[in-house]
Amino acid sequence: MTAPERSIDDLVAATTIAGERWAATESGERRQILHAVADALDAAADHLIPIAQDESHLPRPRLTGELTRTTFQIRLLADAAAAGEHLDVRIDHADPQWPMGAPRPDLRRTSVPVGPVLVFGASNFPFAFSTAGGDTASALAAGCPVIYKAHHGHPALSDATATVVNDALDTAGAPAGLFSTIHSEADGRAVLAHPDLKAAAFTGGIPGGRALFDIAQARPEPIPFYGELGSVNPVFVTESAASARAQEIVDGFLGSFTLGQGQFCTKPGILLVPADSAIPDLLRDAALPPGHALLNAGIARGHSKVRDGLTGHPGVRLLTGGGPETDPPAPTLLATDSATLITGFDDLVVECFGPTALVVTYADTSDLLRIARRLHGQLTATLVAEPDDAIVGPLTTILTRKAGRILWNQWPTGVSATYAQQHGGPYPASTTPGTTSVGTAALSRFVRAVAWQGFPQQLLPGELRDDQSVPAPRRVNGVHDPDTLR
Amino acid sequence: MTAPERSIDDLVAATTIAGERWAATESGERRQILHAVADALDAAADHLIPIAQDESHLPRPRLTGELTRTTFQIRLLADAAAAGEHLDVRIDHADPQWPMGAPRPDLRRTSVPVGPVLVFGASNFPFAFSTAGGDTASALAAGCPVIYKAHHGHPALSDATATVVNDALDTAGAPAGLFSTIHSEADGRAVLAHPDLKAAAFTGGIPGGRALFDIAQARPEPIPFYGELGSVNPVFVTESAASARAQEIVDGFLGSFTLGQGQFCTKPGILLVPADSAIPDLLRDAALPPGHALLNAGIARGHSKVRDGLTGHPGVRLLTGGGPETDPPAPTLLATDSATLITGFDDLVVECFGPTALVVTYADTSDLLRIARRLHGQLTATLVAEPDDAIVGPLTTILTRKAGRILWNQWPTGVSATYAQQHGGPYPASTTPGTTSVGTAALSRFVRAVAWQGFPQQLLPGELRDDQSVPAPRRVNGVHDPDTLR
Numbered sequence: 017m018t019a020p021e022r023s024i025d026d027l028v029a030a031t032t033i034a035g036e037r038w039a040a041t042e043s044g045e046r047r048q049i050l051h052a053v054a055d056a057l058d059a060a061a062d063h064l065i066p067i068a069q070d071e072s073h074l075p076r077p078r079l080t081g082e083l084t085r086t087t088f089q090i091r092l093l094a095d096a097a098a099a100g101e102h103l104d105v106r107i108d109h110a111d112p113q114w115p116m117g118a119p120r121p122d123l124r125r126t127s128v129p130v131g132p133v134l135v136f137g138a139s140n141f142p143f144a145f146s147t148a149g150g151d152t153a154s155a156l157a158a159g160c161p162v163i164y165k166a167h168h169g170h171p172a173l174s175d176a177t178a179t180v181v182n183d184a185l186d187t188a189g190a191p192a193g194l195f196s197t198i199h200s201e202a203d204g205r206a207v208l209a210h211p212d213l214k215a216a217a218f219t220g221g222i223p224g225g226r227a228l229f230d231i232a233q234a235r236p237e238p239i240p241f242y243g244e245l246g247s248v249n250p251v252f253v254t255e256s257a258a259s260a261r262a263q264e265i266v267d268g269f270l271g272s273f274t275l276g277q278g279q280f281c282t283k284p285g286i287l288l289v290p291a292d293s294a295i296p297d298l299l300r301d302a303a304l305p306p307g308h309a310l311l312n313a314g315i316a317r318g319h320s321k322v323r324d325g326l327t328g329h330p331g332v333r334l335l336t337g338g339g340p341e342t343d344p345p346a347p348t349l350l351a352t353d354s355a356t357l358i359t360g361f362d363d364l365v366v367e368c369f370g371p372t373a374l375v376v377t378y379a380d381t382s383d384l385l386r387i388a389r390r391l392h393g394q395l396t397a398t399l400v401a402e403p404d405d406a407i408v409g410p411l412t413t414i415l416t417r418k419a420g421r422i423l424w425n426q427w428p429t430g431v432s433a434t435y436a437q438q439h440g441g442p443y444p445a446s447t448t449p450g451t452t453s454v455g456t457a458a459l460s461r462f463v464r465a466v467a468w469q470g471f472p473q474q475l476l477p478g479e480l481r482d483d484q485s486v487p488a489p490r491r492v493n494g495v496h497d498p499d500t501l502r
Numbered sequence: 503m504t505a506p507e508r509s510i511d512d513l514v515a516a517t518t519i520a521g522e523r524w525a526a527t528e529s530g531e532r533r534q535i536l537h538a539v540a541d542a543l544d545a546a547a548d549h550l551i552p553i554a555q556d557e558s559h560l561p562r563p564r565l566t567g568e569l570t571r572t573t574f575q576i577r578l579l580a581d582a583a584a585a586g587e588h589l590d591v592r593i594d595h596a597d598p599q600w601p602m603g604a605p606r607p608d609l610r611r612t613s614v615p616v617g618p619v620l621v622f623g624a625s626n627f628p629f630a631f632s633t634a635g636g637d638t639a640s641a642l643a644a645g646c647p648v649i650y651k652a653h654h655g656h657p658a659l660s661d662a663t664a665t666v667v668n669d670a671l672d673t674a675g676a677p678a679g680l681f682s683t684i685h686s687e688a689d690g691r692a693v694l695a696h697p698d699l700k701a702a703a704f705t706g707g708i709p710g711g712r713a714l715f716d717i718a719q720a721r722p723e724p725i726p727f728y729g730e731l732g733s734v735n736p737v738f739v740t741e742s743a744a745s746a747r748a749q750e751i752v753d754g755f756l757g758s759f760t761l762g763q764g765q766f767c768t769k770p771g772i773l774l775v776p777a778d779s780a781i782p783d784l785l786r787d788a789a790l791p792p793g794h795a796l797l798n799a800g801i802a803r804g805h806s807k808v809r810d811g812l813t814g815h816p817g818v819r820l821l822t823g824g825g826p827e828t829d830p831p832a833p834t835l836l837a838t839d840s841a842t843l844i845t846g847f848d849d850l851v852v853e854c855f856g857p858t859a860l861v862v863t864y865a866d867t868s869d870l871l872r873i874a875r876r877l878h879g880q881l882t883a884t885l886v887a888e889p890d891d892a893i894v895g896p897l898t899t900i901l902t903r904k905a906g907r908i909l910w911n912q913w914p915t916g917v918s919a920t921y922a923q924q925h926g927g928p929y930p931a932s933t934t935p936g937t938t939s940v941g942t943a944a945l946s947r948f949v950r951a952v953a954w955q956g957f958p959q960q961l962l963p964g965e966l967r968d969d970q971s972v973p974a975p976r977r978v979n980g981v982h983d984p985d986t987l988r
Binding site: 036040081084085088089096101104106107108114115116117118120121123124125127128130131229230233234237238239240392393403408409412413416417419420421422423424425426430432433434435436437438440442443444447448449450451452456457463464465466467468469470471472474475489491493494495496498501 | 522526567570571574575582587590592593594600601602603604606607609610611613614616617715716719720723724725726878879889894895898899902903905906907908909910911912916918919920921922923924926928929930933934935936937938942943949950951952953954955956957958960961975977979980981982984987
């Protein structure tokens, strides 16, 4: 269903009605339907992947892996939602002696789907953060209908994927109108401003993401806008780690910052290394992989602009790699020192989406703390260190204030979809710090808590009844009920 | 510490440093310190309550009860935080066979305090939603420092309470500067806009609350603003309930809408009753309690203005009570019918903070569904019904989309602080739908999730270690660990 066929009002109205039916569908049935969607996408791989290759310039093995990740994620989220983990069920029995000074009524709290969700597709993950990606999957699994704003970088893939999704939903018995696609920026803004929309999710850059966030917050009824807008993902290499395993660190960093041509939101954009270590020279002399076409012309322009800004800074020099002229851009390492970085912080600590990173040498270890304290919000921050480094304790403490995920001697690219994953951090990493767009905790974004006070059993949702009929872990009078846990 | 003594920058800087020390304090020690604060407030009752009486015009028994509620709430939140319920701890062990298509790293997720929180006091709860009220208690219990913006309606009580709080914090060993008070609106806005502030909480009206929300969202780094802005709290009385127990319903409603002179955010502002029931006449002939002075002149002016607006509507008549002239205002019931309400919805379905409510008669039961569908977000919605009323199922379904708490044959005033309470709903009830300002779930507002990837045991927070040293329920590889549950 594309926008020209009917008005935005009609689209949102149909989505709302479908969402009411979807919310009323048993969680076990929603799970089965979403598994059917995942199966259909797997079965359509040979049809979808060539379209993705053509539109995104990403290599086939990467896209095959991304589709596997996408369908795994749909099943993981569907299973977690059916298990009711995200409902945060709490039951308090009436207590006439409650020491607050007034009797406690019978109160039972669970979570309900928020209603229609607008999902903006991302350029760099044509499957995993697009049509049937994590945001769509978590909204559907949580019981919400979805309007998907296709990314202009892969419109044909978006439509082809949506056809597979909608055919699978129809066949499996989902309500008609549960999932729709729009394409134009104007339609995206109109849906975002529509009074019946209840949440939005976005992955992209700061300027566009902030403009959409502002629309969502300026509505007569502001709504949650789960935006992931950018991250530099700094890596802090201590002296002892650099002494012990310089080549290993160099290899790991080169692999991570060039993976997918540097087009990951978790690409390590800044590497802080001891000035007197072997790492700067090893990097300078390293063989960088060849460049590949970036996702689209806009991404290429953005990369050139930020890279040229960095290169033009008087304290920054080219360490190795392509420099400004090549097309497609070759991986590029720039270099500066920590004093320059601290002085020019806001000009130098910027996301350069693409295969460019900045190597920062330091002579004084305490510069690591100074730099960490200045950071804006990050998706990730990485420590490459030895456990008994004195700097590690205070540095970790500061980084937990700045980032959503802290890594130890690993590299930040490759975000596993798991129960404990946190992909999100303080602004601009996320517009809603503390929420995640990857992993099962992503479900919580699309539900809202409701308490039932004094209700008769037969009118309660199944997860709140004494004779529980919907699976969910339950906390009863403040204590987890072990019989309800999986 | 009041604002003229030093600049806002200095205040926020000192608060930030205190907060870093507080966040590093063991959760058990934080619990003990907060219990000491609660004990000190209880011991200061005879000193504080007369000041509260003088400034708020609320009767002594109400204030005594409110202080009991306040200190109970501090202890409840401190205990819940020390038990780690709000940390949502998740541990995923490394899994080379993770079916996503790539090995799963060791990921361990917990929650960290967000940092400095600005709490705006509310006029109508000089203890429970003010200096040491629920917002302050949940922020402190979650590990955050607090700057408290005193409500202009009770400045002396705010300072007296703050002195008790700060003396208790000092004696118990809390970091200096953990809790501060500011008084002016300008200081409140300046702190809200300060880059180092990380969250704010507010309870009050729509115009002021929305203006503050807008400041928080327009910052270069937007921050969570947990605002409770207003609610009409409609009550839906079915025909069978009205037939079965008209007098009981009348008594319950009169008690609830006049409680505290109607100055509760959960006051039932609209009562929908069958036109042919006995209820309208019983209400007309009821003896209403006498009026008392409202909290302050601003509240009185606001009440008069909204009441006069309702009274001036051509479809609204005075049912019983004070009418527009009395001072202090006497409880007032206005009346209209459901057709008029539907036609003039946005003029008539408004919060009238104070002892005025609107009785709406209906002839067609389906008008209840029409009206429910039109509602904006509510803190509460109440069903006064019989379990086998046909309307109850569809009406409950609609109301769960509109309100944070749904009541069955009870009245919405009197919000119990418990594990399952939900005090918050879609906008304007809350600016952040799904969060609560009452009950232990209020803690979650002031923490942010962080994942540790691949960290050595000794560098992990205690709740994430294999040999767990900080209490918290833990989910391990997606399954709750029964040994970690309380």
